[in-house]
Amino acid sequence: MTSIAIIADYNPASETHRATDNALQHAATHNQIPLEVLWIPTREANAQALHNFHGVIIGTGVFENRSNVLTSIRYTRENNIPTLATCGGFQHMVLEYTRNKPCASDF
Numbered sequence: 001m002t003s004i005a006i007i008a009d010y011n012p013a014s015e016t017h018r019a020t021d022n023a024l025q026h027a028a029t030h031n032q033i034p035l036e037v038l039w040i041p042t043r044e045a046n047a048q049a050l051h052n053f054h055g056v057i058i059g060t061g062v063f064e065n066r067s068n069v070l071t072s073i074r075y076t077r078e079n080n081i082p083t084l085a086t087c088g089g090f091q092h093m094v095l096e097y098t099r100n101k102p103c104a105s106d107f
Contacts, residue, residue, distance in 0.1 A: 008039065008089070045065070
């Protein structure tokens with residue numbers, strides 16, 4: 001079974017969050033892949049929470065714990081875990097990379 005973690009503070013009233021669930025289920029059904037999706041609230045996001053997932057999505061919305069999101073992104077980058085970020089999640093991905101990835105001139 002393929003397992004995907006979504007780091008975001010899930011809001012069932014959010015059309016975007018519901019659409020994310022629907023899109024993942026549609027893709028899994030279309031490709032005949034058993035899929036497990038788990039939304040991880042940002043206050044609980046950390047390396048330990050992510051180490052068993054095949055991939056991670058950094059979701060949309062205002063994050064309750066931005067520090068945990070950045071730490072999680074760094075963990076996925078450093079451990080080669082496929083990660084997709086959308087909207088504000090992508091902005092956090094760029095922020096983490098610019099803060100922590102050494103420049104070629106640093107070598």
